[in-house]
Amino acid sequence: MTTPLIRPELVLSSDGPFLAAAELTQRESRATSSHSHPRGQLMGALSGLVSVGVNRQQWVVPAIHAIWIPPHCEHSVRSHGPFSGWSVFIAEQRCAALPPEPRAIRTTPLLRAAVSRAAGWDGTQLDAQQTRIADVILDELAASKAESLGLxxxxxxxxxxxxxxxxxxxxxxxxxxxxxxxxxxxxxxxxxxxxxxxxxxxxxxxxxxxxxxxxxxxxxxxxxxxxxxxxxxxxxxxxxxxxxxxxxxxxxxxxxxxxxxxxxxxxx
CATH class of the missing domain: 1.10.10.60 (Homeodomain-like)
Structure with missing residues (x-):
């Protein structure tokens, strides 16, 4: 059974903070079958490799890239052996200015630093400082260019x-x-x-x-x-x-x- 990456309510509902993040490191492979959720998801790998199935394509996430999955988009996820990675879940109402289609992006040091900080939050409503950091993540995603990592x-x-x-x-x-x-x-x-x-x-x-x-x-x-x-x-x-x-x-x-x-x- 796959351990949830983050509390289900922070994925399945737009209630709560508009952005929630988590990091995961584990020895065993990880796989989730095709599913969707109301929040958009940005996922990346720190090491190892993750494959994402979306829109009749197979995408991969090497360590310097991330995959953006808009709200309600069906996708599956599988890691190849040991891996370390992260995910950010964004409330649907904050996704209007984000890419409307799935895309691979190259991560920036600023994006990774902001995600690392957000992964330590407790899942409650964001304070002013946390909101500014969350907005940086959204800005970096909105400004990103699509990379070719799909087939x-x-x-x-x-x-x-x-x-x-x-x-x-x-x-x-x-x-x-x-x-x-x-x-x-x-x-x-x-x-x-x-x-x-x-x-x-x-x-x-x-x-x-x-x-x-x-x-x-x-x-x-x-x-x-x-x-x-x-x-x-x-x-x-x-x-x-x-x-x-x-x-x-x-x-x-x-x-x-x-x-x-x-x-x-x-x-x-």
Whole structure:
């Protein structure tokens, strides 16, 4: 049974403080099935990796990013092994100026500092100082730019056949023309449909799928060499360059940032 991250009334109701936050560190994986709540939720990872399913997409939350989920938006959450993370829950009436759609954002030092302070509050009405800190969190979210950490799924059965095959073997380096012939459609149709249904070109989608899988494998402690081979990179250096461009750090440093957890460290 998953221990609640925060008191249910601070998630399921807009009563009480307009912003509530919590941090969590634990050894075991954490998973919640698809659900929604009246409050908007901003969630981030301090170390490890969390996957979020939302709007027929799979999003990941590496340690320098966060995911914004507007009020009443269906989503599921799963961590990959030990992790440390945080969530902020914002009352629906204060979400009007916030992004109306789910998005991944890159966290700023100011946002993280404000969230860390808010996580120590007791869940009662906010005083003047706490209100100013809570407003900083809302301002940082409102000003954030969307980052690409999601992987949209195409609806066309022929495209889905291709993406399913790639998901099973991301090292498959067949060109678009070869995939089109395999799926029974023209290269032009594949290219046009892929962009229309996912917002990405075929090459961009495959690169994104490889990145998201790389983040999962790194969080699970798989060696960099094994990951590079599994994802079809010609050499380890090419994989490390891609990872650093996407996350701002190398796989080794990402792994080194994991906390040393003890059995009694799980806490709300």
């Amino acid at each position: 949209p799924a195409p609806e066309d059965a022929r495209l889905a056949r291709i993406t399913d095959a790639l998901a099973r073997d991301l090292s498959d380096s067949r060109r678009l023309e070869e995939w089109a012939e395999w799926a029974g459609l023209s290269p032009r149709t594949l290219s046009r449909r892929f962009t229309a249904e996912t917002g990405m070109s075929f090459a961009q989608w495959r690169a994104q799928a490889r990145l998201l899988r790389a983040l999962e494998l790194v969080a699970e402690g798989v060696s960099v060499t094994t990951i590079a081979l599994e994802l079809g990179y010609d050499n380890v250096s090419a994989f490390i360059d891609m990872f650093k461009r996407a996350t701002g750090t190398t796989p080794g440093r990402y792994v080194a940032a994991k906390p040393a957890l003890t059995d009694d460290e799980a806490r709300p």
